[in-house]
Amino acid sequence: MEHITASEEPSVAAAAMYHVERPVFSESYLDSGFLHRKKKTPKSCIRRVTEQLSCSSEKAKSVAFSFLPILTWLPSYPVKEYLFGDIVSGISTGVMQLPQGLAYAMLAAVPPVFGLYSSFYPVLLYTFFGTSKHISIGTFAVISLMIGGVAVREAPDSMFAVNGTNASQVVDFEARDARRVEVVVALTTLVGLIQFALGLLRFGFLAIYLSEPLVRGFTTAAAVHVSVSQLKYLLGVPTARFNGPLSVVYSVEAVIMNITSTNIVTLIIGLVCTVFLYGVKDFNERFKKKLPIPIPGEIIVVIVSTGISYGLVMSENYGVDVVGKIPTGLLPPKVPDFSVLPNLLTDAIAIAVVGFSIAISLAKTFALKHGYSVDGNQELIALGLCNFVSSFFHTFVVTASMSRSLVQESTGGNTEIAGLLASMLVLLVVLAIGFVFQPLPTTVLAAIIMVNLMGMFRQMKDIPGLWRTSKIELATWLVSFVASVLLGLDYGLVVAMGFAILTVVYRTQRPKNAVLGQISDTGLYFDVDEYEEAEECSGIKIFQSNTSIYFANSDLYVNALKAKTGVNPAKLLAERQSQLKYAKINTRGKKSKLRLPSKKNAVVLLDMELGVTHEVVAGADKQMSVYTNGRANETQTESESEDEFFLQRLTPIHSIILDLTPVNFIDSVGAKAIKSIIKEYATINVKIVLAGCSRTVLYDLRTLQFFIEPVTSDLLFPTIHDAVLHCQNRKDPPTCPSSQ
Numbered sequence: 001m002e003h004i005t006a007s008e009e010p011s012v013a014a015a016a017m018y019h020v021e022r023p024v025f026s027e028s029y030l031d032s033g034f035l036h037r038k039k040k041t042p043k044s045c046i047r048r049v050t051e052q053l054s055c056s057s058e059k060a061k062s063v064a065f066s067f068l069p070i071l072t073w074l075p076s077y078p079v080k081e082y083l084f085g086d087i088v089s090g091i092s093t094g095v096m097q098l099p100q101g102l103a104y105a106m107l108a109a110v111p112p113v114f115g116l117y118s119s120f121y122p123v124l125l126y127t128f129f130g131t132s133k134h135i136s137i138g139t140f141a142v143i144s145l146m147i148g149g150v151a152v153r154e155a156p157d158s159m160f161a162v163n164g165t166n167a168s169q170v171v172d173f174e175a176r177d178a179r180r181v182e183v184v185v186a187l188t189t190l191v192g193l194i195q196f197a198l199g200l201l202r203f204g205f206l207a208i209y210l211s212e213p214l215v216r217g218f219t220t221a222a223a224v225h226v227s228v229s230q231l232k233y234l235l236g237v238p239t240a241r242f243n244g245p246l247s248v249v250y251s252v253e254a255v256i257m258n259i260t261s262t263n264i265v266t267l268i269i270g271l272v273c274t275v276f277l278y279g280v281k282d283f284n285e286r287f288k289k290k291l292p293i294p295i296p297g298e299i300i301v302v303i304v305s306t307g308i309s310y311g312l313v314m315s316e317n318y319g320v321d322v323v324g325k326i327p328t329g330l331l332p333p334k335v336p337d338f339s340v341l342p343n344l345l346t347d348a349i350a351i352a353v354v355g356f357s358i359a360i361s362l363a364k365t366f367a368l369k370h371g372y373s374v375d376g377n378q379e380l381i382a383l384g385l386c387n388f389v390s391s392f393f394h395t396f397v398v399t400a401s402m403s404r405s406l407v408q409e410s411t412g413g414n415t416e417i418a419g420l421l422a423s424m425l426v427l428l429v430v431l432a433i434g435f436v437f438q439p440l441p442t443t444v445l446a447a448i449i450m451v452n453l454m455g456m457f458r459q460m461k462d463i464p465g466l467w468r469t470s471k472i473e474l475a476t477w478l479v480s481f482v483a484s485v486l487l488g489l490d491y492g493l494v495v496a497m498g499f500a501i502l503t504v505v506y507r508t509q510r511p512k513n514a515v516l517g518q519i520s521d522t523g524l525y526f527d528v529d530e531y532e533e534a535e536e537c538s539g540i541k542i543f544q545s546n547t548s549i550y551f552a553n554s555d556l557y558v559n560a561l562k563a564k565t566g567v568n569p570a571k572l573l574a575e576r577q578s579q580l581k582y583a584k585i586n587t588r589g590k591k592s593k594l595r596l597p598s599k600k601n602a603v604v605l606l607d608m609e610l611g612v613t614h615e616v617v618a619g620a621d622k623q624m625s626v627y628t629n630g631r632a633n634e635t636q637t638e639s640e641s642e643d644e645f646f647l648q649r650l651t652p653i654h655s656i657i658l659d660l661t662p663v664n665f666i667d668s669v670g671a672k673a674i675k676s677i678i679k680e681y682a683t684i685n686v687k688i689v690l691a692g693c694s695r696t697v698l699y700d701l702r703t704l705q706f707f708i709e710p711v712t713s714d715l716l717f718p719t720i721h722d723a724v725l726h727c728q729n730r731k732d733p734p735t736c737p738s739s740q
Contacts, residue, residue, distance in 0.1 A: 024722050067381070085412030086413055088411050088412050090408075090422045090424075094421065095296045098116070098425075101138065103446070106446075106449075107148050107226060109184070109241070110180055111177055112324075116429065121395055123426075124420065130416060135359060135363050136408045140355075141453065142218075142489070143354065145225055146347070147188075150184070154179075154344075181394065182340070187344045187397065188387050189338075189392075192388025199383075204360075206357075211500055214480045215358070217459075217479070220457065221480065221481045229241070235255065235267055237259065245487045263318070266319075273443070273444050306437055322438065323441075323445070324438060328432070331394050336391055359383060383399065472507070509556060511547035514543075515541060517535045525659075537724055543564055544661070544662065548664045550667040551670070554669050567684075569684045655689065656686055656687070657727065663697055665700060671701060674690070678715075689715055689727065698716075
């Protein structure tokens, strides 16, 4: 046998040299003795369950290590190699945590200090339970905005009006903020419980239902909501906070209606900070390979603006809104108010799923880049514990931050130690110097938020790319974006997920249908419309549809089969009846021609295989003689002539093979559709066989009692080639090969 090197291109002739002849296999033959299925006895099942439930030191160790991933990497932590990078990364990330924690607390509709709490406790816990080495857990704009929407809904300003119910009257801000904190903490507890329960139930796969176009459209819409919500802080315009459908429209309208009351000093500070922060971010991006660490623009802005505000007493002299009181130290733990939980369930589910989706997406991105793996189920458990346990210490829901994670990874972070050090820096501020940030103008925090959203707005560039690659994914992106902007993030997410599911149904309704042909001298079959080398087998049609067959598309499958193969039993039968209706048979013993509506048409129909002129003549004995060019063929009965002569000439196809290789599942409606196809084509003497069924599909067919009626042993074949050989040869099932 010739040796073929890897550099040589394979050819059909070369492939034929290695062709090994074998019998034609059918599925019934394989199941009758050629293949032996492994038997599952009650004893083996009991043994398997016992092994799973048994407890051993190794199994306990494995469970402990999976629940506390820190036990797997901390004992072997390479101090000399990793510690310096983790320290630099931790300080850099912690410096970002401080202003972002203060800023995102405004989005969550709670006092700024609670953003610092949320930047400490969850980050500390994630070090022990998380599996990603590079994501930065803490406050995030999208989640904070969703939380703030719930807080405003459950504790609106009108509820705390001092002299009536009119929201424009004086509001007891202290009582309002205290109630919103209770709502947010209870919501965080519920989100943590949901995430933890989903993790224990191994629901880490949930993230796959939030496709990338959906998430990117949703987060871009969230960026619109966040930006609009910060306009009043950037301009110093006193307006109410809106929530629910069309809240973006109402918020913009409120700002425009009150634009004349803009605080000029506030606007100037906000614009200067925005320009500076944007310039620093652009500089860091351009020279990130040359800079040892990114320039901490946010902390610079916070420190400088705080000093200027304190020195000029901007709050009193110029009416600039400032952060206000930041208590020093940590608050004692407190049990959340569980009485509000029934009103928060729907919101908690949405926030839990979105938060996990963002975190696992970032975690998988960094894991792929650095060559390690993350466990989706453990990430759910870790996030659930971070949110649930921390909620007793007055925090709100956290997830991974895109901007901080990039900083943590780019500054040399190697393990979760970087996040631990960042949380220690936040703790230092909370315990010792939190009061320093009290004069910080809120417009500075608004500028920090809006500049950090630039990355999300760049996702608009997805639109032209998706237009070129996938119109369906583009539609998902646009629906997610538009629905989330107009209806709010909660309803928008539901609409986006519903539309994404509909796109899956749509794709099953619009599959690619093909008639396959054989590549000469091989067992390979390809679409005849795409490949010149693929040739149809004489008298055989091989139909393939790349979709599963179920209630929603079974009729479409049948229609596509008839259209693609060009063989429609109903039309052929109707045509036969039409021909026989006009045929006049002389029953007086005289021979005469069969008169049809159009003799020319009759010749075309009857002679498409032989190209000769036929005459059908009947005698008094009710038998019919078939003449070809004046010569009599064998005599047949009238019914035989009708069912064989006419129909054989009307369709040269004698077999149709249904390639079920792409079919993942089939339901009862689909099985009935296949049954009806077999029966319908049998009426015109066309045989239907199935090829390429997976074991799962075969199991579905047996479960659905597809074979309850007598079925010949040559209905099912493991491959298309087996089915083709059978239809060509019509041989008996193969004998079992020898064991040689």
